[in-house]
Amino acid sequence: MNTRIFSLVMQNLKDSFSLPKYDGLELNQLSILDDLPFTPVRREKFAQAIMNELDIEHLQLSGTVEHFVQSLDKIYMKRFFGEIWKPDxxxxxxxxxxxxxxxxxxxxxxxxxxxxxxxxxxxxxxxxxxxxxxxxxxxxxxxxxxxxxxxxxxxxxxxxxxxxxxxxxxxxxxxxxxxxxxxxxxxxxxxxxxxxxxxxxxxxxxxxxxxxxxxxxxxxxxxxxxxxxxxxxxxxxxxxx
Ligand SMILES: C[S@@+](CC[C@H](N)C(=O)[O-])C[C@H]1O[C@@H](n2cnc3c(N)ncnc32)[C@H](O)[C@@H]1O
CATH class of the missing domain: 3.40.50.150 (Vaccinia Virus protein VP39)
Known part of the structure; x- marks a missing residue:
């Protein structure tokens, strides 16, 4: 798994659920995104923060965190190795x-x-x-x-x-x-x-x-x-x- 994107996602999830009422909420690679208690505003903020940081335009918030990281990794790698990186x-x-x-x-x-x-x-x-x-x-x-x-x-x-x-x-x-x-x-x-x-x-x-x-x-x-x-x-x- 892309450990850098995983850390980014986990950090943003922790920020989304940093209020005392979420104490005890377990977040890990098996957490299912649709089951997390996002308010619509926080869900949008979370998605936007990831898109800004990775400089991507779309993402699909579904499946487990691990699955989500894998799909972000594919989008990121495709852009980097298909468009940005040049042979040396x-x-x-x-x-x-x-x-x-x-x-x-x-x-x-x-x-x-x-x-x-x-x-x-x-x-x-x-x-x-x-x-x-x-x-x-x-x-x-x-x-x-x-x-x-x-x-x-x-x-x-x-x-x-x-x-x-x-x-x-x-x-x-x-x-x-x-x-x-x-x-x-x-x-x-x-x-x-x-x-x-x-x-x-x-x-x-x-x-x-x-x-x-x-x-x-x-x-x-x-x-x-x-x-x-x-x-x-x-x-x-x-x-x-
Ligand atoms: C640093 S570039 C080197 C490209 C080429 N071998 C060269 O020397 O010019 C790394 C390449 O590995 C490819 N790559 C990344 N993940 C891969 C994977 N799982 N399987 C095969 N290739 C992969 C990238 O798309 C990229 O083209």
């Missing part, structure tokens, strides 16, 4: 254009670019499919969790895209990627150690570390290779044994 491939040494030769020289059979953004590698790397839930340049606009295919991939590019939400979000998607990777296949990562985007303060960046990458690789009986700094990010490869 030129700025990276190991996770920039040099990946094109490194993959092509291995004669790839089937390459997956997970969170491909503007799908810049598509015309340059053989047999590449780009998926991304928020960018219309993807071959498939889908999250990996809903990407169900029978084929396997021998190379996967994961540049800046397995980096959002909490550890459970990262682990669920890593697991799916691992299962779609051929034995002997290789994943190429660029990860963010927790640096927020000034223009997207509610994009929830998971702070990757060497320890986490190493532990994850070990858990899956994979090899972690080439861990190095790539400007303000880290580059590494994971090899499926």
């Amino acid at each position: 491939t030129d700025d990276h040494t190991f996770s920039g254009w040099s990946i094109v030769d490194r993959i092509n020289e291995r004669n790839p059979k089937n390459v997956l670019d997970f969170g491909c953004g503007y799908n810049q590698f598509k015309p340059r790397i053989k047999n590449l499919t780009g998926i991304d839930p928020y960018n219309e340049n993807a071959d498939y606009m889908v999250d990996i969790l809903e990407f169900n295919v029978d084929e396997k991939y021998d190379h996967m590019i994961v540049f800046g895209s397995l980096n959002f939400g909490d550890e459970d979000d990262i682990r669920a998607r890593f697991d799916k990627l691992y299962n779609l990777l051929d034995t002997g296949g290789r994943m190429y990562f660029r990860v963010n150690p927790g640096i927020l985007w000034p223009k997207g303060p509610y994009v929830d960046i998971y702070a990757w570390s060497f320890e986490f990458a190493y532990a994850l690789a070990k858990e899956y009986n994979c090899k972690l290779e080439q861990y190095k700094k790539d400007r303000q990010r880290f580059y590494f490869e994971i090899l499926k044994m």
Whole structure:
């Protein structure tokens, strides 16, 4: 779950119900919005505060807090990654254009670019499919969790895209990627150690570390290779044994 949007929602709910008569009202991620004792004015004020802070025009106040946060996260991520964020491939040494030769020289059979953004590698790397839930340049606009295919991939590019939400979000998607990777296949990562985007303060960046990458690789009986700094990010490869 997007922990930044969750905190914003919880803070505004607490403000809405800060009167003594609401003492004892339990607010948590399972609270159902329609069951909360909003007056029409407070409900409108709550909605307006969230819309102003996230700079969005519509929202639907329904379901649980968790469900509400997920729907806000989708709207926010779509706007940020579909319209505001621009590619920075030129700025990276190991996770920039040099990946094109490194993959092509291995004669790839089937390459997956997970969170491909503007799908810049598509015309340059053989047999590449780009998926991304928020960018219309993807071959498939889908999250990996809903990407169900029978084929396997021998190379996967994961540049800046397995980096959002909490550890459970990262682990669920890593697991799916691992299962779609051929034995002997290789994943190429660029990860963010927790640096927020000034223009997207509610994009929830998971702070990757060497320890986490190493532990994850070990858990899956994979090899972690080439861990190095790539400007303000880290580059590494994971090899499926
Ligand atoms: C920092 S950008 C990197 C884009 C591209 N890989 C590049 O290097 O130019 C992060 C990308 O991850 C995508 N993304 C965010 N959440 C995702 C998810 N759950 N599954 C796949 N891609 C996701 C975003 O839409 C965005 O295009």
